[in-house]
Amino acid sequence: MKKNFDMFDQFPDLSEEAKRAFEAELDVISVDKGGLLEQEGQVCNHLYFITEGSARSFYTRDNKDITVSFSLEGEFLTAMHSFISRKPSYENLEAMEKTKVGRIKYESLLKLFEKHHDLERAYRLILEQYYITLEEQLIFTKFKSARDRYLDLMEYRPKIIQRASVGQIASYLDMSIETLSRIRARI
Amino acid sequence: MKKNFDMFDQFPDLSEEAKRAFEAELDVISVDKGGLLEQEGQVCNHLYFITEGSARSFYTRDNKDITVSFSLEGEFLTAMHSFISRKPSYENLEAMEKTKVGRIKYESLLKLFEKHHDLERAYRLILEQYYITLEEQLIFTKFKSARDRYLDLMEYRPKIIQRASVGQIASYLDMSIETLSRIRARI
């Protein structure tokens, strides 16, 4: 069976045993549009890999829904803060369309680390990638106008603009819906 | 010899061998106020632990110096983005006063990981802590007014207000020097 997205592509040094052991712990899940993979208030127990579709992470503040990140096919996804700290998550993970994911439990992952040193390293790389993305986002937000943040998103992640709503994009880019709407009108 | 800050306190599960092996690779360095531990444009090759003093990370933009983080005694420190990615750093690490650090080379750390699985785990925990701090900073910045960001810093990290200049604090809190000055006047 051919897969479009192979999570191991990013980890060419993984041993075959490690890959097999990891795959044995994977659950494959299908979620409809709007379905939640993880909910705020609960400890996030899974690391996901998206094989089809897309998802976003968001939290709620003053009854508003604030998007933290978008994830597309071929990307790993979790509520990292909770997954790491084992504390209840403030994030929800939601499918933005019909989406297929592979997921592994936190406990299974830790167990695998005991036997497969190289899996712990691969996990470290995922964590590092998460860190870099976050740091770049922080710097990126800090120096750009609302308009430039939108133009950057268009340039670097155009698929997101196609798949996400104005409200989701606006909160992700840290601006009001109205501001985003005006920016789009004047491009 | 008594140490005020022991970096292993945070890692009670580390084996004695791992601690010894790690310590054997540590260099102890002393830096005067204003001295640079790492410079922008170069790959950051060290993970630091501050035993005395304090440091900050900053970068330069439009000839302005923007503080990214402050670190005090008992904390680990590096230009994480560069340390992880092995690309030139955009950050400088600067001692804010006479400061003593222990540091270990990136390569030494990787070598230690081969023999000491538990050290790789400890490093993962440092990385996770870095991630959490960054994520909290991102959320924290997003929802608070300039005034509340300052009040939060006063509450949670008062030592920083004592040791850093207005300019450093202002850029860290993402506001102009003038705004910070006005906030301080009206407390």
Place this chain on the structure above:
DNA sequence: ATTATCTTTTGAGAAAAGTCAATTAATCAG
């Protein structure tokens, strides 16, 4: 001490983005 330099404070006006309100467009359920 005294000048020079750098930092901090204060004031006034400008700009970016936000809020509230009204209208138009899109989506969804029956």
Place this chain on the structure above:
DNA sequence: CTGATTAATTGACTTTTCTCAAAAGATAAT
């Protein structure tokens, strides 16, 4: 298909914070 609900756009006005400029205060060197 069609009314109902939700999402997006547009306009008017407000707010926050920034920038520029000048004054006051601190620090350092001679």
